[in-house]
Amino acid sequence: MATRWGICGAGNISHDFCVALKTLSHEDHQIVAVAARSLESAEKFAKTHGIPKAYGSYQELVKDPNIDVLYIGVLHTHHLQVGLLFLNAGKNVLCEKPFAMNLREVRQLVSAARENNVFLMEAVWSRCFPVYAEVGRLLSESAVGQVKMVKVYFGLPLLDRERATQKEQGGGALMYIGIYCLQFALMVFKGERPESIHATAVLLPSGVDESMVVVLKFSGNRMAVCACTIACDLPNDATICGSKGMIRVAHPMHCPTILELNGKKTEFPLPEPGLPLNFHNSTGLRYEAEEVRRCLLKGLKESIKMSLTDSELLIEIMDEARRQAIMAIRWGICSAGKISHDFTVALKTLPAENHQVLAVAARDLKHAQEFAQKHSVPRSYGSYEELAKDPEIDVVYVGTIHPHHLSVGVLFMNAQKNVLCEKPLAMNLKEVQELIAAAKKNNVFLMEAVWTRFFPVSLEIGRLLSRGDVGEVKVVRADFGVPLTHVQRAVQKELGGGALLDIGIYCIQFVLMVFNGEKPETIQATGVCLDTGVDEAMVVTLKFSGQRLAVCTCTITAELPNEALIVGTKGTIKVPAHMWCPTSLMVNGVETQYPVPEPSLPLNFINSTGMCYEAEEVRLCLLHGLKESSRMSHADSALLAEIMDEAWRQVGVVYSQDSQ
Structure with a gap:
């Protein structure tokens, strides 16, 4: 047959x-x-x-x-x-x-x-090569005594191949070639689960690993070191060090034809191909094909050479190595309110191997526990101090009310936690500077969660402006108005209310994004205030160098078009409603859609799954060792606060934090 x-x-x-x-x-x-x-x-x-x-x-x-x-x-x-x-x-x-x-x-x-x-x-073809069969025989006969150390290296210059470097194509050194190193170690140790896994990696801008070293510790003080890279050639050999000798699988270890036992070399030649090959020694694929035939003839549903259990353990180790080295960001959620709910739902739209929510904290333990149950979060704390002490949290999302951002942010950063803090970063420039100083003092990451900056629409705007598609930008207009006077948080001064602080901030940040963080030459603000002392509505006009203007309008008493418009000498860019969480863009009248992911739970705010974009930005920054994001830098946050401070000064809005 x-x-x-x-x-x-x-x-x-x-x-x-x-x-x-x-x-x-x-x-x-x-x-x-x-x-x-x-x-x-x-x-x-x-x-x-x-x-x-x-x-x-x-x-x-x-x-x-x-x-x-x-x-x-x-x-x-x-x-x-x-x-x-x-x-x-x-x-x-x-x-x-x-x-x-x-x-x-x-x-x-x-x-x-x-x-x-x-x-x-x-199809881990290596397992079926005659060299591997001989390695198995030698180990079963204790030819080198007790195995104490295994070293495996595999590196090839593959940075010019998209399959090896792009995440959407399953790239990365470990996934592409390092898998051969890990499977070799597991073969030597007969599929034993390692006691510990430690991985270190260097990443490409695409987010995949360019190089990785994985150290596995097995029972009996036995170890394996696996190194892989797609940046350069490595020896591409494997060495098994025992108490009585050494076995070396010569280059190329993943499709070997030479085996050395204590320096004595034996060759296992491959058949000649009938057509030119794309990969080295590929006629060795015949061995896995023959193994499949042997299993089918015996009615087996898996191979003992590469069992399904072997495959599960192999990928489990790879998952853990990628989690450590490529880093699954472990999030702590500070506060159990509406925005924290939406942020956690947004995180669930991202790959679990990249983002994990480990804990939530609220000032009421019951609220934290309810939140944790709803979102399947493993830990819940009844105080922010407990969350700050959790050693497994990589970054904390701060979703408390505005006046608490300073104290809570400093708490976490002094505990060496990276922080993503909801906008506004703080109540004024002085507080923003305190938060930035705390981040620098503790050498941790800090970013203001101006989520708009990370939407695909915003990225496309940046690309269009950098190419000069609408010529020189002359006027920018942004408005944001929704009826919020029934929401205490929006109207009470002690809760950080006011149109500019709550929603107008999106208009100002949009203008600053368009003008690349340039400081305006003049700021003119006019506003109407509520009896509570906060601004009900405000118009802020910013004049920039080169006779360029921006007009920002915000109100918490009426619905506005909630659009943004960029007018240049060669055309216009329009961000239709909702400009703070945009899903469409019109360039010279041609509209393009940019849908956000679907939520797994009902949301409190429109398009909130778009918060996944800022979460991924945090992850990429941490992977590259950055302490701030270039898309929403500390300088951006400071300038944003400085402009808002001046607008409030002109309108006559004074918060208690301004006198501290």
């Missing part, structure tokens, strides 16, 4: 796999079909390899009744979707490494295989 293969994907690795299959007996292995997302690509591939059938979709391939097993050679990020398609159709599957993007996805694949009673194996 010949094993009849279907090939999913018509790329480089699928080419090499087919070439490898052709080195095996035609009586044992036959390729009957290939599928790609483009029929033309599939037909070209089929012609190259003499394959009888070509399909323009994976759905067609899965319906072919003459296929025994499918080889998946698509992008890493597509493994789960394509794997489930084939497994749920009752097809046996050999899926290229990595099995999937994380442990959750791997478990979905494993569950699907078991539910459908089909064979599934991760």
Whole structure:
């Protein structure tokens, strides 16, 4: 019985796999079909390899009744979707490494295989090479005594390949090639779970790891060091150090043909390819194909050489390494109010491997516990001081009322916590400067949560202005008005109320964003105040160098268009309602939509899942060791507060904090 293969994907690795299959007996292995997302690509591939059938979709391939097993050679990020398609159709599957993007996805694949009673194996081809079989034999015979240390290195210059460097394509050193280092260590230690995992990485601007070192500690004081990089060549070998000797798998360790035992070299040559290969030693893919055939003939649903348990442990270690090195940001939420609810819902729209909410604190423990239950947050505290002492929190989101921002922010920063503080950063410039000083003193990250700055619309505005698409900007207009006089927080001075502080701040920050943080030459403010002493409505006119003007209008007593307009010498850019959380942009009358993610729970404020953008900015800043964001810098916050202070001075609004 010949094993009849279907090939999913018509790329480089699928080419090499087919070439490898052709080195095996035609009586044992036959390729009957290939599928790609483009029929033309599939037909070209089929012609190259003499394959009888070509399909323009994976759905067609899965319906072919003459296929025994499918080889998946698509992008890493597509493994789960394509794997489930084939497994749920009752097809046996050999899926290229990595099995999937994380442990959750791997478990979905494993569950699907078991539910459908089909064979599934991760194509970690190294495991099936004769060199690896010989390593296993030597270790079982204690040829080098007790193994104490394993060292594995794999590095290639791959920075010019998008598949290796782009997150959306499943890139990164660990995912792309470092997986071979980890699987080698686990093979040596017979699938034992390490006692500890420590990872350090250097990241690319795309957010994936350029280089990573993972140190695994096993029982009996045994260790493994795995180093990988996509920036340069490494020795690409593996060494097993035992109490009585040494085994070395020579370059290339992931597809080896040379083994050294205490300096004595043995070669294990590979078959010659029938066509040129894309990757080194790729005819060695024949060994995993033969392992699949052997398992199918015996009625096995997994291979002992690369079991499903092996795959789960491998990705579990990779998840933890990426969490440590690429850093899943561990958030603490300060306050259990409406804005904190929305921020936490927004965080849940981001990958769990990048953002985790570990704790919430409120001044009332019951409120914190209710919040924690609603959002599945593991810890709840009845005071901010307890949250500040939690050693596992990387960054605290401050969602308290405005007058508390200073005291709470200083509390967390003095406890060495990074802080994302809701706007306004504080009640005046003096307080803002105190917060910035505390951040610098404690060498921690601090950012004012002016979420608008991080929306895709705002990024596009920046791109358009930098290219000069509307010429020289001459006038900017921004307005924000909603009826809020029924909301105590918006009208009471002691709660930090007032139109400018609560919503007008968005208009001012928009203007400063357009003018790249330039300080205006003049500030003129006119306002109407409530009996409580805060501004009910205000118009602020800013004059900049080069005869450029900006007009900001805000009110908490009426609905305004809530739009922003940038007028240049060659055109206009309009941000329709709602300009503070925009999802559309009009450039010279042509509108483009930028939808925000869907929420998993009802929101208190419109488009609040857009807070995910500022959360991701915090994460990227922390990954790069930054203490402030270039998109909302400390200088930006200070200038914003300075302009607001002057506007209040002219209108006659004085807060208690202004006299302290």
